[in-house]
Amino acid sequence: MAASAPGAAPETEPETEPETEQTSFREEIRAAMREALLADDRVFLMGEDVGGYGGAFGVSLGLVEEFGPDRIRDTPLSESGFVGAGIGAAVAGMRPIVEIMTVNFSLLALDQILNNAATLLHMSGGQVSVPVVIRMTTGAGRQLAAQHSHSLEGWYAGIPGIRVLSPGTLQDARYMLAPALADPDPVVIFEHGSLYNATGPTAPRPESFDIVSAAVRRTGRDVSLISHGGSLPKVLAAAEALAADGVSAEVVDLRSLRPLDGATIAASVARTHRAVVVDEGWRTGGLAAEIAARIAELAFYDLDAPVERVCGAEVPVPYPKHLEDAAIPQVADIVAAARRAVG
Amino acid sequence: MAASAPGAAPETEPETEPETEQTSFREEIRAAMREALLADDRVFLMGEDVGGYGGAFGVSLGLVEEFGPDRIRDTPLSESGFVGAGIGAAVAGMRPIVEIMTVNFSLLALDQILNNAATLLHMSGGQVSVPVVIRMTTGAGRQLAAQHSHSLEGWYAGIPGIRVLSPGTLQDARYMLAPALADPDPVVIFEHGSLYNATGPTAPRPESFDIVSAAVRRTGRDVSLISHGGSLPKVLAAAEALAADGVSAEVVDLRSLRPLDGATIAASVARTHRAVVVDEGWRTGGLAAEIAARIAELAFYDLDAPVERVCGAEVPVPYPKHLEDAAIPQVADIVAAARRAVG
Amino acid sequence: MSRAKKPPQSRKPSPASAAESEAPAEPVLSEETKHLLELVDQMLLIRAFEERCVELYSAGTIRGFIHLYIGEEAVAVGVNAALSPDDAVVSTYREHGHALARGVPVEAVMAEMYGKATGCSHGRGGSMHLFDVERRFYGGNAIVGGGLPIAAGLALADRMTGRNRVTCCFFGDGAVAEGEFHETANLAALWDLPLLLVCENNLYAMGTPLEREHAQTDLAMRAASYGMPAWAVDGMDAVAVERAARRAVDGILAGNGPHFLEMRTYRFRAHSMYDPDRYRDKAEVERWRERDPIPLLARRLPPGAADLEEMTKRATAVVDRAVAAAEAAPVEPVEDLYRFVSHEGS
Amino acid sequence: MSRAKKPPQSRKPSPASAAESEAPAEPVLSEETKHLLELVDQMLLIRAFEERCVELYSAGTIRGFIHLYIGEEAVAVGVNAALSPDDAVVSTYREHGHALARGVPVEAVMAEMYGKATGCSHGRGGSMHLFDVERRFYGGNAIVGGGLPIAAGLALADRMTGRNRVTCCFFGDGAVAEGEFHETANLAALWDLPLLLVCENNLYAMGTPLEREHAQTDLAMRAASYGMPAWAVDGMDAVAVERAARRAVDGILAGNGPHFLEMRTYRFRAHSMYDPDRYRDKAEVERWRERDPIPLLARRLPPGAADLEEMTKRATAVVDRAVAAAEAAPVEPVEDLYRFVSHEGS
Numbered sequence A, B: 001m002a003a004s005a006p007g008a009a010p011e012t013e014p015e016t017e018p019e020t021e022q023t024s025f026r027e028e029i030r031a032a033m034r035e036a037l038l039a040d041d042r043v044f045l046m047g048e049d050v051g052g053y054g055g056a057f058g059v060s061l062g063l064v065e066e067f068g069p070d071r072i073r074d075t076p077l078s079e080s081g082f083v084g085a086g087i088g089a090a091v092a093g094m095r096p097i098v099e100i101m102t103v104n105f106s107l108l109a110l111d112q113i114l115n116n117a118a119t120l121l122h123m124s125g126g127q128v129s130v131p132v133v134i135r136m137t138t139g140a141g142r143q144l145a146a147q148h149s150h151s152l153e154g155w156y157a158g159i160p161g162i163r164v165l166s167p168g169t170l171q172d173a174r175y176m177l178a179p180a181l182a183d184p185d186p187v188v189i190f191e192h193g194s195l196y197n198a199t200g201p202t203a204p205r206p207e208s209f210d211i212v213s214a215a216v217r218r219t220g221r222d223v224s225l226i227s228h229g230g231s232l233p234k235v236l237a238a239a240e241a242l243a244a245d246g247v248s249a250e251v252v253d254l255r256s257l258r259p260l261d262g263a264t265i266a267a268s269v270a271r272t273h274r275a276v277v278v279d280e281g282w283r284t285g286g287l288a289a290e291i292a293a294r295i296a297e298l299a300f301y302d303l304d305a306p307v308e309r310v311c312g313a314e315v316p317v318p319y320p321k322h323l324e325d326a327a328i329p330q331v332a333d334i335v336a337a338a339r340r341a342v343g
Numbered sequence C, D: 001m002s003r004a005k006k007p008p009q010s011r012k013p014s015p016a017s018a019a020e021s022e023a024p025a026e027p028v029l030s031e032e033t034k035h036l037l038e039l040v041d042q043m044l045l046i047r048a049f050e051e052r053c054v055e056l057y058s059a060g061t062i063r064g065f066i067h068l069y070i071g072e073e074a075v076a077v078g079v080n081a082a083l084s085p086d087d088a089v090v091s092t093y094r095e096h097g098h099a100l101a102r103g104v105p106v107e108a109v110m111a112e113m114y115g116k117a118t119g120c121s122h123g124r125g126g127s128m129h130l131f132d133v134e135r136r137f138y139g140g141n142a143i144v145g146g147g148l149p150i151a152a153g154l155a156l157a158d159r160m161t162g163r164n165r166v167t168c169c170f171f172g173d174g175a176v177a178e179g180e181f182h183e184t185a186n187l188a189a190l191w192d193l194p195l196l197l198v199c200e201n202n203l204y205a206m207g208t209p210l211e212r213e214h215a216q217t218d219l220a221m222r223a224a225s226y227g228m229p230a231w232a233v234d235g236m237d238a239v240a241v242e243r244a245a246r247r248a249v250d251g252i253l254a255g256n257g258p259h260f261l262e263m264r265t266y267r268f269r270a271h272s273m274y275d276p277d278r279y280r281d282k283a284e285v286e287r288w289r290e291r292d293p294i295p296l297l298a299r300r301l302p303p304g305a306a307d308l309e310e311m312t313k314r315a316t317a318v319v320d321r322a323v324a325a326a327e328a329a330p331v332e333p334v335e336d337l338y339r340f341v342s343h344e345g346s
């Protein structure tokens, strides 16, 4: 299905993309998986249509030809079954990368993720490690309507026992996987569907690289724009627009949604005294709520204005473009919220 | 399983309970269902062991004898299947009460609840109504360990398209069901396992009764203690302790977790200038985060101190009593948080 | 209420045949021939509708995920012919054919593809979420297997209220691997629900061939293991499909509980727009195209009874009008974003 | 690595038999008799352990949910006898018997019931979450059906790394209705996983009798529909259980993929402590008690070979020591609450 996402046509895009120094999220994630598969026999990729089809979004295109159907393993439509099998294989010492086609379908595997992956280590008194990496596409923006447009990062970020990552840059798309696989605990990686085709220059291999700290992608004085993943480009564009307008916005990219890097967030707010949190998930009880609450706890006396939340509208995402656009954060909404914050 | 909860032994307790003017949560919920079954042929109860067994917590004890196995319908262990069937029956005009034994198992039905129950009305452009009521037990406190002690109210409270209720008083246990069944949209009712045996005088049938507004259970000047469901008794006890100590605490019972009654919350904080939110769910991304964020938005300039969150520790709930007690909010924790708030 | 098997002509005519009926009916045609002509008309309408969707999608006029039914039309029209207006239908994201065969107006379906306020789901759903409650069409569901428990619930309501009618649920071969299929099959058989389970086995779940989805590829046999009548049918032959569906519906109405039909069919197009269809052998696709359900059924008609060219023109004209209407139709105002979230419009 | 079928005595002896082995072995006993005596010892230990649990629970010493295995012991000891130490086991919340048969030290299991730091899960899990990774016992799982996909994953790892060993998953008749059973059975059969599926059919899922859980109550036949060898076994007869398990294990090790065994058994006690057992006819319970697996097996031994009274005393003594140790053991300090949440102790 996903393959029909206009924005995510794996088969057409790669061809048309300049293959020189430019690269895309899709290619970087594929390169990361390829490297992991080459480096460690225990690593394998499992999910619906990851093999012959190349992945619903074409992320694993070509891998089955190189690594074979055993390590690039197509699964039946059985989300709870194959995610649980990935968890079990990890318990047995493998390093599975389990791809859930989209976060929408991950609800069918949530029992396995919460009650087993996140819980086995503790229930067993430290005996059972679950070094599994679960990748899933998230987000709206391609007119896929109510059952294919969720952003449930906030729920996963609330589960003790797992690590949750949300790459928003090509470098993170490329280099977050290795440390995730090295983590003895379960790691969930969210890939925003609208980023797969995002291109840019290939990032150099970083000297040191962590998956725990947030990154300040742009420094500013007047307001902190805090976001991650698919919203990051919009936030950077908003910061640009605000600058043109004399408002100096700092952009904090969370990168890790669990654990949250409260120190970096608080430090930024301590500098700017104002915060806007941008997350595509539903506003009530979403990730933005936690970040707003944290800021109010960590930087209460630094805040000069209420924390602004720019979130998804609380509707099952509608199909028509004009309504979908209205349902998820747009650059203009971020700019407006920042203006309210700076008063 | 649940039937073995010491605190929830339906077969032993009712006998030992004084049957005169005193009543219990269990009896009030049963009375509410009985009334609904008598009042409307479209109402039926469906779930695992709701019939002959009387419900895992004995809530439906005796109903199958009165209404028969068709309307008090035992289901196989198929959470997604029978919850979905309840949704479908509601679409067809019935008024099903679907009992999910505990919230822990509701993860297996979450796809049906989110992607169908909460979404069908919108996806169909207003054509498909889903007047289903889903009851589930929630919470820890009975040493049931990591897979039987969740409090996921915060997740459900974040789903557009459904109403979420959390009775914390005998009166709400008794009278929330009828308006929930009258609601043309899906309603999820959380029953805290530790409340079933809570007893008190039978509440009079209220003149008017709503399921949208929060209730101030105790008025106070110095701090607002905001909570719901199973934590309410602890919060009232904390208020008592604080009073003995010269701290006047106001107790706000949310009652409805979605929609949240922001007005009542804000009004209380406007009076007290300090807030402590108490919820048994994991702190990060839980219900308390949303309430803290709301307060900071609605009452920013009224707040004299950061909002305190007293929540479940971020661990899969451990089995031993001393560790479980340490993992969920206790009266002492609430008192301490209130003291921090009033400074 | 019990009901007798209704003769074909008593069933809701499809829009296309409605259009046709204005033309003077060829007097010499038997009822049976007229019925088959109606099925051909319905298939032509679905085909014309979807071929137009391809153009509109390529032009960027319609968006989202579009899953074409081209090649599988005999299943939708054959099954629908066995259903009566008060039966219910639950479908998937590949449901243009089911909706049109059910009689959802072409204009409303096309407007939905456009996301217009006049769409059969008010424009909120798009291709994967077509609804028409008046016709008891309970929708496209885009979660594979997600419609199965809902269908069981619709059937349960009829069972509990003693209404003798059928709920028909369409799903694919891939859906059979989902736990929800298992739970629904067991519930339906256990509770003797009036449920018609129609598995459209087109041999692939996206890019995964049947034999890599299922250990036991005889899906009818798998279903039979739940203790329900189940058999496989040539899904390219509308007559065979209708006959099987009638037998199943009669069995259900007779109180024999759920029935499972494995419709052996094939999609001529890729899984969805832009799927490059790398995983299927072109020769295989060609072999199936030779069994295109439309000419297959037309060949069964008495010589001269079916002028496919003429009938295609009529279907195309119906689609043309639907496109024109959709183009002209209004969209919902942005202010109405929160409409339909709840009855209160919370 | 391939491996030969190991003779019984090469298997890890259970603590009870270890205790026993200190006593001079009766010289006239055949290997077979010794092996059966060992199985009786294991069953007596499980029985004694659980009867003590009832007392401790009633006294309020241990808490949480306690699901007794009393009456089903033959399944645990018979299946375990067919497994070798490098095989893996995944179980349910009714797993005292599986853990003890597997050789998890009684002291560690009893300490876990107490929630003590010396428990086999450090006291974190309690009755429903017994773990012992050293013995490849991957735990009690309290989500019905939740262990099945995990077991498939353990088997998948062996399959991918070419280790020729078995993963055994225990689950109940009720679990077969869960979608996860279906998904796991299909995956295992599709991928030829070395998985032994042991369904403990005790005729009830909590208070719901088999015929109200399943449309098709012949569970072995249902499993066979996935294309795997499956048959029913007298679960009260430890010898029949072991024979069947050996056949299945041999088939799995020979590369024939997953096998399913339906163990026809019965729980003599209620579903859990405090379940008043309203839903079962006392006469039915009595009939089954007449087939108590312990005397049933003892009767097969040569006259005089088994002194049940004496053996029971030994088992009770083992449990006494375990209780004493558990009583004396320390609990984890509250400061360690966050321990084991993640390797970082985040």
Ligand SMILES: Cc1ncc(C[n+]2csc(CCOP(=O)(O)OP(=O)(O)O)c2C)c(N)n1
Pocket: A001, A002, A048, A077, A079, A101, A105, A108, C094, C142, C143, C144, C145, C171, C172, C173, C174, C175, C176, C200, C202, C204, C205, C206, C271
């Ligand atoms: C639960 C779930 N998993 C995965 C998907 C993505 N997806 C959409 S259609 C499809 C293939 C379904 O195959 P089948 O059931 O045979 O139906 P067909 O498309 O062949 O008609 C997949 C994997 C989904 N929509 N829902």
Ligand SMILES: Cc1ncc(C[n+]2csc(CCOP(=O)(O)OP(=O)(O)O)c2C)c(N)n1
Pocket: B001, B002, B048, B077, B079, B101, B105, B108, D094, D142, D143, D144, D145, D171, D172, D173, D174, D175, D176, D200, D202, D204, D205, D206, D271
């Ligand atoms: C997913 C899930 N649903 C419901 C429960 C509650 N529950 C615990 S055991 C049980 C009955 C299981 O029956 P069966 O599988 O036959 O195993 P048995 O207890 O008979 O050994 C139920 C309903 C649960 N623990 N998990």
Ligand SMILES: [Mg+2]
Pocket: C172, C173, C174, C200, C201, C202, C203, C204, C205, C206
């Ligand atoms: Mg298919």
Ligand SMILES: [Mg+2]
Pocket: D172, D173, D174, D200, D201, D202, D203, D204, D205, D206
């Ligand atoms: Mg059972």
